[in-house]
Amino acid sequence: MNPKAHQPDSLPAPGPGALAQSEALAAQIRAQIAAAGGWLPFDRYMEQALYAPGLGYYGGGSVKFGRRPEDGSDFVTAPELSPLFAATLARPVAQALEASGTRHVMEFGAGTGKLAAGLLNGLQALGASVDSYSIVDLSGELRERQRATIEAEAPELAARVRWLDALPTQFEGVAIGNEVLDAMPVRLFARADGNWNERGVKSEGEGFAFDDRPVTSPQDAAFLASVEQEGQLDGDYLTETHDAARAFTRTVCTMLTRGAALLIDYGFPRHEYYHAQRAGGTLMCHYRHRAHVDPFVYPGLQDITSHVEFTGIAEAGVETGADLLGYTSQARFLLNAGITEVLGEIDPTDIARYLPAANAVQKLLSEAEMGELFKVIAFSRGIDATLDAFASGDRSHTL
Ligand SMILES: C[S@@+](CC[C@H](N)C(=O)[O-])C[C@H]1O[C@@H](n2cnc3c(N)ncnc32)[C@H](O)[C@@H]1O
Structure with a gap:
């Protein structure tokens, strides 16, 4: 936003x-x-x-997510802005899946289903296909929209997606939520x-x-x-x-018996x-x-x-015994994860594809847009690994 x-x-x-x-x-x-x-x-x-x-x-x-007011939408999020967001995020998700020896992804608040479709495709392209992709959303109304997007954009993988009415008590895999914490009361x-x-x-x-x-x-x-x-x-x-955001983080980290949880949102540490x-x-x-x-x-x-107070989120996760895997800006996380390589896979002479993709990457990374205001915080349990996406510029010490 x-x-x-x-x-x-x-x-x-x-x-x-x-x-x-x-x-x-x-x-x-x-x-x-x-x-x-x-x-x-x-x-x-x-x-x-x-x-x-x-x-x-x-x-x-209501329409909610989209790029223009004319389509009746109210705001745009990173997965809506560009498929490169999901394609890049697939890399740390694949790394966390491998570290945990699991093949399950869970997404909270899946919006239009763009991130789900992009992650399913991205993971497959990386040779890290999942057995199941579960979506948990308070908005039941969005379910049909998510299903339609995933069937259109990841048709061969759509059968692996399931919708849960509530969080399970235990989960082994990688959980992910983009702009979910900011939507909590x-x-x-x-x-x-x-x-x-x-x-x-x-x-x-x-x-x-x-x-x-x-x-x-x-x-x-x-x-x-x-x-x-x-x-x-x-x-x-x-x-x-x-x-509510702290209670949600506590529940997610308690549920996570093995694997990682990544939460992306705009906000700041407490100070x-x-x-x-x-x-x-x-x-x-x-x-x-x-x-x-x-x-x-x-x-x-x-x-x-409202913006997210990330120190409180870190405290809530760590209170459950989960490890804080990392905390950094969206720009640093995506750069470490290789967004420029993902962009480089598009032929720059194909102007019609390359220019919008490059513009979107600029928005995702720019300090004046989403790059600095948005942060990524990640928790893990039972895995002995760091993520390359936190390899440089980890700001956990600022929380
Ligand atoms: C701002 S939207 C973000 C949608 C999508 N992730 C994106 O980036 O386009 C927030 C979403 O979080 C969902 N949400 C809020 N609280 C939730 C909770 N406790 N569990 C699961 N989903 C939740 C909302 O229903 C909504 O779909």
């Missing part, structure tokens, strides 16, 4: 069907707020806005006049408004005091905490995340390739995300 900030009132209006769906979801959330006594913590609002069955952004039928906390409040949501007319309440949980207070001290925060400040200069937090909404900061616009029709 590559946000440029927009004012919500300049956003294109949705059609009547989409608007009716959004209004139905808003009514459902207002009923939940009323049932909870007039206030919901922000993560409960975000969970409903994104995942309410049939109505939430990922639970409903966050809690909001606002510091004003030296005091921390939890920023929740109340109903206001047909819509919603923020409503701050004093922090009462000693655990929250202790965490906020520690980041306040570390970041030397002394003015008004708005930020997020990531309980950069809770920095005095990041006083407005990282909550961001995406609608038709426009980014803005109002999560109450068109609930269920726009994506809501």
Whole structure:
């Protein structure tokens, strides 16, 4: 995702069907707020806005992923940008499969199925075909779209793909998730006049408004005091905490009995995340390739995300006894994994193929685009190997 900030009132209006769906979801959330006594913590609002069955952004039928607003999509992710992303990622995945002696891949939040199709093909090309490729996605609605993409782009391998309704308790193989952690609900906390409040949501007319309440949980207070001290925060400040992303990482690493888990997303280590200069937090909404900061616009029709706090993710994984295999920028990871060789396989005189591929590689690697903001963190268990993709520029020590 590559946000440029927009004012919500300049956003294109949705059609009547989409608007009716959004209004139905808003009514459902207002009923939940009323049932909870007039206030919901922000993560409960975000969970409903994104995942309410049939109505939430990922639970409903909007287009979501794509390259242009004209196709009704809201944002583009690396696997959508270029098949070279999956072809390059196949290399460290093949290396981790070999190190673990397994032939199973599991993908979380598989979007349109592009990464799955690309990884299946890429692994086969590397002589590392898998026996099974399992997809776990909170969005059941995307399943048909994933199936269609995989059947079209990896027809001979499509029979190896299966969809799971929940994470298994044990898994041996390589698990992977691109831009999944940023889609998990966050809690909001606002510091004003030296005091921390939890920023929740109340109903206001047909819509919603923020409503701050004093922090009462000693655990929250202790965490906020520690980041306040570390970041030397002394003015008004708005930020997020990531309980759901940490819990998810804990579950994934507990499930992993042998192999590796790779999570790719935008974010920072804790000391950069809770920095005095990041006083407005990282909550961001995406609608038709426009980014803005109002999560109450068109609930269920726009994506809501926040950046990932990677120190918390590392802690969650390591707490389960998993090893931290590496942490680095997307650019460093893809370069180490050989993205320039993968690009080099395209004939440069074939301008129609080569130019778009080279442009996409530039976007994936450029510091000003995805190369530096996006990171790769990986955990392993029971394998005695490092990945070439972390061979230089590993930043685990910065977490
Ligand atoms: C921003 S999209 C990324 C899609 C895709 N990986 C890509 O890169 O194009 C986030 C995806 O994560 C899924 N997701 C969120 N929480 C999840 C969870 N706990 N388990 C599995 N999938 C989850 C969402 O349903 C959604 O499909």
